[in-house]
Amino acid sequence: MKKKLEHQFILKLKSSLFNLIYTGQTLFRYEDFLFEMLKSIRELSGASDVTLYGRDEWKQEFFVECSTNASHDLLNLPKLVSFQEINMLMQEANKAQSRFNSRVPSMNEHGDMLFLMNNGFVEGCVILQYTQGKPSNLTDSMLNVLADECSKALVSVKGITLLKTEKKRFKKLFHVTKKFHASMQMDLLLSEIIVTLKEMYPSFTYFLLLSHDYESDIELPIKDLDYNDENIAAMQAYVTGVIQFEDEIADKRSILYAPLMGNQGVYGVLQVIAADTLLFPAKEVEFIKYLANTAGSALENAQLYQQSQQLISELQMINETSHRLNSDLRLTETIKFMSEQIIRSFQAEEVGFILFSQEKEIVSILKGSTDFFYKEEAIPYIEFADNKIGKDKEAIFIGDLHVPSSTDLEDFKSIMAVPMDQTGELKGLALVLHHIPYYFSFDSFKLLQSLIHHSTLAFKNSLLREELEKLVVTDHLTKLYSRSYLDDKVDVSMSEDQEGTFILIDIDNFKSINDRYGHQVGDTIIIQLADIISKNIRGSDIGSRWGGEEMAVYLPNVPSETGMRIANRLVKKVNNMTDPAVTISCGVAYWNNEYDDNYTSLFKRADEGLYQAKNTGKNKVVFKHHTNHH
Structure with missing residues (x-):
C-alpha cells in the first residue's frame, strides 16, 4: 500500500511539473512557473505553505x-540565508543519504528543506511548512x-529562461x-560603452581607465x-590582458577590471564596481569580457x-609648406610663414629661427x-639649445625644462629644438x-623635425638668393x-613718399692722400x-658709393633740418x-610733394651744394634750396 501511494505521488508530481513546463500555460514566465510549481507541491505534499x-x-x-x-x-522564515549555512545543512542531509533536511534555519515550527541541486551545487531550497504537523503519508x-x-524542473525552466535572456x-x-564599429569618434x-553597461547593470558604477591622456568634450567617467599601490589589479589587467578582480568582503563590494583589448594591444581597462556584492557570477564575467573586447577592437579602429587622419593632415601640411617654401619667398616671408605654421599646428607660444656665424660669435635672430x-x-x-644640440648632435624634446634666467617673467617648461643643418653648410636651429610642462606630444616633435628638415634647404636658398641680390647692388x-640701387630707390621714394633728403659727400684733398700714403691707404680711408x-x-636709409671717393646718402621721409643735422654729424665724426x-664736404638737397x-x-x-662747400673752405655742409622754395 505504501509503495502504491508513493508511486501515485510520483506520477502526479511528474505530470503536474510536465504540464507546467510543456503545455505553454505560463508561456515560460519564470515567476509564474515558480508560483504554480509551489502550489502543486503544496497540494501533493499536504503542506500549509511552500x-x-x-x-x-x-x-x-x-x-x-x-x-x-x-x-x-507573516512567514516565520528568514528573508536571507548565507551560502555557508545552506551548505552546512546540505552536508548533514548528505550524511543521512537524503535530499532534504528537516532542520530549517531560524524556524521554530516543524518543516522540511528540500535541496534543489544542479551539477553538485544547490540551485535553490524549497521549504515545506506544516501547521498541523507533517502528514503521516x-x-x-x-x-x-x-x-x-x-x-530537474527548476533547472529546465532556468535553462529556457537563461536562453531567452x-x-x-x-x-x-x-x-x-554595430554601433561601436560605425563610429570613429572616440567620445561617442x-x-x-557606458550607456550599454548602465542598461545591463543599472546599479553598478563604471570607470574607463585609459592608457593615455584623453580630453573629452562630454562628461565621461x-x-x-x-x-x-591602489591600482595594482588595474595594471595587471592592462599588462596581462586578463580580467582581474578585487573582492572587498568587509565593504561587501566586488570590483572587476576588464582589459579593453584590440588586435594590436590593450587600450585601457574597464572598471566595474558592484556595490553590495561579494562575487561576479561566471556568466556575467563572460558577458562583460565580450563587451570589453568588442569595445577594445572598436577603440583600436577609432584610434x-x-x-x-592625423598622418594625412601632417603630410598635407608638409606638402603645403614645401610648396610655399619653394615658391621664391623672401627669407623674412619664409620664416614668418614657418612660424605661423608651427604656432597653428602645435599651439606653440614662441617660435624662433636662429643662425650662428662659423665661429658662433654672432647670433642672428631671423x-x-x-x-x-x-x-x-x-x-x-x-644658449641652452645650442649647447645641448652641439654636444649631443640631436634635436631636443623636453617637457619640464629648468633654465637659470635673470627674470621670472618668462619661464618656459616645454621646449622643442631642431637643428637647421644642410650638408654642414647652414648652421642654426x-x-x-x-609655458605649460609636457605641453607638446612626441608626435608633434617628430612632425617638427620633418618640417624643419623639409624647409632647411629653402632657408639656405633664400639666404643665398638674398646674399646674391645684395652682391649685385x-x-x-x-x-x-x-x-x-640708390638711383632706383630715390625714384620710388619720390613717387610714393611725402619728402626726402639727399646728401652728396666727397673726401677733401683725396688726391694728396693717395700721393702721400699710396692707394692702399686711400682705400682704407674710403672704407672708414x-x-x-x-x-x-x-x-631704412640708403648709403651708397657714388664713385671714387664720393659717397651719397638718401634719407626717405626725413625733413631738411634732420638731414642737415645728420650731414653735420658725419662731418664731425669723420674728422x-x-x-x-x-675731412669731408657735403652738399644737401631736399624735396617734398608740395612742389x-x-x-x-x-x-x-646736392652737387651744387657740394661744389660750393669745396670752394668755400671744405670740411662743411652746404644746403641748396629748390627754386620754388620760399
Missing part, C-alpha cells in the same frame, strides 16, 4: 524568491523524489557592436591609468582611423621669429617654447649700396668713411675718427 529560496550569485546568499503565502512578512522517499523532480543580451551586444564610442627672441630673456634658452670695397656712414643712418685723419621736382634736379642741387 516557499522557494533562490540563489543569488552576486551576494553569495539565498533569498525568498517565491511563496504560496501572499504575505511574506508524506514519506522520506517521497520528499527525496520531490527534491529530485523539482530540481542570453538571446536578448547577445542581440543587444550585436547592436552595440566611449559614451556608448574617465581616469588616467597610472601605476600606484587607427584618427592616427591615419626676421619672422616671434618678438620674444629679440629680448634678453631669450638668451638662456638659445628652430626653437619652439610653451653692393659696392665691393665699401659694402655700401651701388649707385644704380663708409663704416661711419653705415653706423650713423637708419636701416675725429679717421686714421690718417681726413614739382625730380631726381635729376635733386641731385643737381
